[in-house]
Amino acid sequence: MTEQVSIGVIGGTGLYEMQEISDRTTVSINTPFGAPSADIVIGTLRGKRVAFLPRHGVGHVHSPSTVPYRANIYALKSLGVRFIVSVNACGSLKEDYAPGHIVVPDQIFDHTRLDRGLSFFDQGLVAHVSVADPFCNALRDLLATAVETVGGTIHKTGTFIIIEGPRFSTRGESHIYRQWGCSIIGMTACPEAFLAREAEIAYASLAHITDYDVWHTTEKPVTAEAVIATMHHNVAVVQQALAEAIEKLDVNMTSEAHTVLDSAIMAERAQVPDEVFERIGLIIQRRFAE
Numbered sequence: 449m450t451e452q453v454s455i456g457v458i459g460g461t462g463l464y465e466m467q468e469i470s471d472r473t474t475v476s477i478n479t480p481f482g483a484p485s486a487d488i489v490i491g492t493l494r495g496k497r498v499a500f501l502p503r504h505g506v507g508h509v510h511s512p513s514t515v516p517y518r519a520n521i522y523a524l525k526s527l528g529v530r531f532i533v534s535v536n537a538c539g540s541l542k543e544d545y546a547p548g549h550i551v552v553p554d555q556i557f558d559h560t561r562l563d564r565g566l567s568f569f570d571q572g573l574v575a576h577v578s579v580a581d582p583f584c585n586a587l588r589d590l591l592a593t594a595v596e597t598v599g600g601t602i603h604k605t606g607t608f609i610i611i612e613g614p615r616f617s618t619r620g621e622s623h624i625y626r627q628w629g630c631s632i633i634g635m636t637a638c639p640e641a642f643l644a645r646e647a648e649i650a651y652a653s654l655a656h657i658t659d660y661d662v663w664h665t666t667e668k669p670v671t672a673e674a675v676i677a678t679m680h681h682n683v684a685v686v687q688q689a690l691a692e693a694i695e696k697l698d699v700n701m702t703s704e705a706h707t708v709l710d711s712a713i714m715a716e717r718a719q720v721p722d723e724v725f726e727r728i729g730l731i732i733q734r735r736f737a738e
Contacts, residue, residue, distance in 0.1 A: 452527060455530075457690065464500035475490060485501060486505045494695035503640075533694075550654060550655065553606045555581075555583075568643065574714070579641075590696060606631030607629060614635065637653055648707065649705060
């Protein structure tokens with residue numbers, strides 16, 4: 449029987465290498481959607497057991513388009529995870545959102561193009577899930593307060609546009625995204641945020657800014673080398689904020705995400721094919737519990 453944990457963190461491998469984490473164990477999980485990005489590391493942080501999953505795999509082997517998003521969310525759900533903190537490196541589309549700052553976005557704009565595994569409900573059962581507010585506001589507030597507590601510069605709102613990648617934007621694209629009212633830009637929060645909502649997991653992003661994208665003509669165009677350099681600078685604040693937030697998180701708290709399928713699924717149990725239960729029973733079992 450795999451250990452059950454309530455908190456999941458999706459981000460880079462450096463997150464589970466934090467010195468504060470103790471009693472580490474590694475679990476391999478297979479899902480109906482294949483294997484997740486990597487084995488999941490479970491460790492104790494500030495008195496709570498936390499499941500850490502490197503989104504791009506060990507060694508950064510998965511591109512944003514090929515990350516196994518459904519397998520990742522399903523695997524965390526199978527561990528009992530009720531809250532996910534997503535750590536995202538991002539570019540800034542606003543002058544006052546500077547490299548080194550951290551954003552807890554409240555909105556998301558999916559501008560991806562390929563089918564990354566957009567939904568758990570792609571066959572045999574429909575769920576019209578509400579994502580008007582795609583991030584859990586209670587979790588967002590907790591993360592924002594944690595960043596302030598550890599001395600980071602926080603922006604408590606922002607629209608996060610997600611592009612396909614792995615290339616960076618052209619200047620023309622970057623200027624258009626700014627005209628659309630977007631605040632930050634990244635490549636991996638979609639469909640991750642939507643899948644978490646379908647799985648009834650409260651989800652929020654701790655997005656740390658590494659660059660000004662390419663719209664900012666007084667800065668050099670963004671490069672992978674520059675992103676990595678700033679990312680290393682951001683890691684310490686992100687780790688401290690993450691630990692602070694996890695310490696304060698009430699794992700028994702209820703979010704609107706935890707009951708979203710009550711209104712999203714219109715079918716009755718007798719109308720759901722057995723093969724659907726075999727595939728996503730873990731996701732829908734609460735909704736159809738008698």
